Amino acid sequence: MNQVITHPPGSLELISGDFKGKDILSLDQFSAADLYRVFALAREMKELVLASQPSQLLAGQLVALLFYEPSSRTFGSFAAAVKRLGGQTLDIQNPEVVSSVWKGESFEDTISVFGAYTQAIVLRHPLPGAAQRAAEVANVPVINAGDGNNEHPTQTLLDLFTIYEQFGRLDHLKGLLAGDPLNSRTLHSLIRGLALFEGNTVYLLSPEALRLTREDLLALRSRGIEIVEIHSEREIPTDCHFWYWTRIQKERLSSLDEYQQLAAASFQVTPALLAERANREMILMDPLPRVGTIDPAVDSDERAVYLRSQIRNGLYTRMALLALILGKA
Ligand code: NCD
Numbered sequence: 001m002n003q004v005i006t007h008p009p010g011s012l013e014l015i016s017g018d019f020k021g022k023d024i025l026s027l028d029q030f031s032a033a034d035l036y037r038v039f040a041l042a043r044e045m046k047e048l049v050l051a052s053q054p055s056q057l058l059a060g061q062l063v064a065l066l067f068y069e070p071s072s073r074t075f076g077s078f079a080a081a082v083k084r085l086g087g088q089t090l091d092i093q094n095p096e097v098v099s100s101v102w103k104g105e106s107f108e109d110t111i112s113v114f115g116a117y118t119q120a121i122v123l124r125h126p127l128p129g130a131a132q133r134a135a136e137v138a139n140v141p142v143i144n145a146g147d148g149n150n151e152h153p154t155q156t157l158l159d160l161f162t163i164y165e166q167f168g169r170l171d172h173l174k175g176l177l178a179g180d181p182l183n184s185r186t187l188h189s190l191i192r193g194l195a196l197f198e199g200n201t202v203y204l205l206s207p208e209a210l211r212l213t214r215e216d217l218l219a220l221r222s223r224g225i226e227i228v229e230i231h232s233e234r235e236i237p238t239d240c241h242f243w244y245w246t247r248i249q250k251e252r253l254s255s256l257d258e259y260q261q262l263a264a265a266s267f268q269v270t271p272a273l274l275a276e277r278a279n280r281e282m283i284l285m286d287p288l289p290r291v292g293t294i295d296p297a298v299d300s301d302e303r304a305v306y307l308r309s310q311i312r313n314g315l316y317t318r319m320a321l322l323a324l325i326l327g328k329a
Contacts, residue, residue, distance in 0.1 A: 004188045004216050005129050005150050012132075019324035023135040024143045027153050027192035032170070035196065039161050041320035041329055042313070049084060049315065057328050058087030064114040067093045067124040067145070069251075073288060073314060074145050074154070078122050081318035085328075090118055108137045115140045119326060123147075126251070141325050149183040149252050155287050156189035157317040162310045163242055166283050172199035176236055178267055179246030179293060182210045183253075186287040187246055195225035203237065204229045207265040210248065233267060236277040243284050245269055247291040269294040274301065285310055 005026075012026055015034040022029070048055055063082045067075055075093065082089050092114070095101045101110055107130070114121055115138035123134050124145040131144035146152040164170050175194065181187050181204045194200045204212065204227060211229060212220070221227050230236065248266055250259045269284065278284070286293055286306040298304050323329035 020327040021141055022325060023141050024153055024321065024325065025131050025135060026144070026151050027156055027189045030193070030196065032196045035160060035193070038157055038317060038320050038324065039164055041323060042161055042316040045316040045319040054086070055084065056086040057323055058082060058085035058326060061087040061326055062090060062118045063087060063322065064090045064092065064118040064121045066095060066114055066121055068095060069124050069126050069146065071124055071145070073311065074124065077314040077318050078145065080315050081322055084315070085319055085323065090114065107133070111137045120322070143321070143325070146185055149185055149249060151189045152185040153189050154318055154321060155186045156193045157321060158310065158313040159186070159190055159244070159285065159287070160193050161313045161317050162283070162285065162305060165309065167241055170194070171197040173241045174237060174239060175202045176205060176240045176243045177202050178205040178243065180210045180248045181206050181212045183249035184246040190244065191220050191225065191227070195220065195223035201226040201228065203240070205236065205267055207262055209262060233273055233277065238277055238279055240278070240282055242282055243269065243278065245286045245293040247289065247293050263292055266292065268292060269298055271295065271297050274298060278303065
């Protein structure tokens with residue numbers, strides 16, 4: 001179950017410049033041009049929000065937020081994105097407890113029901129491939145807000161937008177990706193996104209047991225991105241443009257014991273590590289929640305963007321994506 005789902009050619013609909021009505025399931029649907037389209041619109045959304053300008057772009061649109069796993073930022077930013085644009089949301093968190101799922105309703109039926117009420121479904125689910133299954137059933141677009149340890153494409157939109165705003169480009173960059181490459185869906189989508197641009201290198205820092213599967217490592221390398229696995233803080237190159245720290249995905253492990261062992265072997269960002277291995281221009285990112293990833297003593301460092309622009313960009317990029325998918329931009 002650890003391996004990322006590889007989509008057979010043709011099984012995913014490419015965006016190819018036209019977002020309207022499309023499901024967003026994987027970074028594999030995007031080209032560099034598609035990403036730039038989202039970013040251009042995200043910049044407009046940013047201006048709108050900063051000016052507290054009311055918008056009716058999504059007036060009359062109802063979006064289901066169907067979250068089978070806990071979430072703060074993704075749920076909150078999708079809700080904020082729809083509402084900022086004058087639309088409405090149907091919020092279902094923990095459907096296994098609060099909906100007919102509890103009575104034994106199938107996943108497919110639940111998706112059909114919410115698809116019948118709304119114009120789009122944003123789905124978070126613990127099983128890899130759940131979003132793709134939902135897309136097969138629903139007659140409205142499905143946005144993958146994280147499917148198990150597979151992918152989290154909208155997180156990557158905001159992550160790449162954050163990097164792009166900082167450096168003005170997405171090519172010829174070096175990134176340190178630390179924590180849990182095996183199970184972090186944010187990393188699985190981010191590496192795919194970075195592979196769309198020339199000359200990028202990522203350094204993966206993790207305990208041995210949390211490395212990417214060998215199949216994924218080879219498949220991702222074959223896209224042209226350079227991937228270097230490192231095993232200690234001493235190996236972190238000092239010229240990285242960004243550090244992206246992820247927590248150990250406890251909920252994907254088989255026992256608390258396993259988690260505790262891995263947590264003891266994992267790496268943390270401290271003021272000392274930043275002083276030793278980071279340069280002045282880099283940015284420090286974390287998709288959050290922060291659990292054993294970054295010492296709060298680092299928060300006041302201006303390079304720490306995880307509680308600042310990285311968070312806000314989640315709102316702007318999701319506003320942009322929703323407007324595009326619902327055919328309003
Ligand atoms: C991430 C996720 O859910 O995959 N959180 C998020 O959406 N910002 C990262 C995580 O849970 O570790």
